[in-house]
Every structure is written in structure tokens, then in C-alpha cells.
């Protein structure tokens with residue numbers, strides 16, 4: 849089921865606020881994310897970088913891991929919103945696409961920024977033919 853316009857507005861505001869909490873001293877590229885579960889809950893995340901660059905955790909994965917850590921047992925994502933304070937919208941990286949797919953094989957992924965540019969697609973379009981839990985069943 850698609851998020852309502854009110855939910856989308858809320859998700860965008862939450863993602864934007866989360867970007868303000870990013871720890872991105874190396875890239876100076878703050879990112880915020882908000883995920884909406886099928887039960888209507890919203891979780892926020894930001895990117896968290898490290899001096900050992902490869903340990904960086906993206907905003908999308910932070911939001912999803914936060915939901916799991918908060919006790920979401922059968923987490924199902926309805927929508928993932930990504931916000932960057934840039935002129936262009938930023939698509940999730942490959943690692944985040946895989947993690948989004950794990951919990952939201954039908955999720956909508958919406959990237960927004962400081963212009964009217966948007967990326968608004970399904971995870972299936974971002975990660976066609978994905979490997980997932982079904983492969984291990």
C-alpha cells in the first residue's frame with residue numbers, strides 16, 4: 849500500500865531533520881533517511897562515517913537497523929525516503945538497496961533534495977532480480 853500524502857510529508861520532514869544529525873566529517877555529504885513500516889511507524893537514520901572510511905554506515909541502513917533494534921520483529925518497509933541537502937536527488941547505494949530489499953521487497957524509494965528533483969521508484973526497479981530471503985527458503 850502506498851503512503852498517504854500526509855505520511856510522505858512527515859517522512860520527508862523526518863529525513864530532512866535526520867540529515868542534520870549526520871556524522872559526515874570526511875565526505876561532508878550529510879544524508880537523512882526515514883522509513884515507514886507497514887504498521888505505520890516511522891524510523892529515522894543518518895549516515896555515520898568513520899576514519900576507517902569503509903566502515904561508514906549510510907542513512908538508509910541506519911534507519912532500517914534502528915527499526916530492528918527498536919524491536920520491530922516482522923519488519924516490513926512500505927516506503928524509504930532519502931534526503932540530501934543538494935540540488936540533485938541521491939539514489940541509495942548498492943548495499944542499501946540490498947538491505948531495503950531484505951525488509952521491503954515491494955518498498956517505494958523516494959529521494960528528495962533542495963530542488964524539486966525527485967527519484968521515485970520501487971526497490972524492484974533499483975535492484976532487479978534481487979537475491980533475498982526467498983533464495984534461502
Ligand code: THU
Pocket residue numbers: 872875877878879894895896897904905906907908930938939940941944
Ligand atoms: N550515503 C548515504 O548515507 N546514503 C546514500 O544513499 C548515498 C551515500 C553516504 C555515505 C557517505 O557517508 C556519504 O554519503 C558519501 O558517500
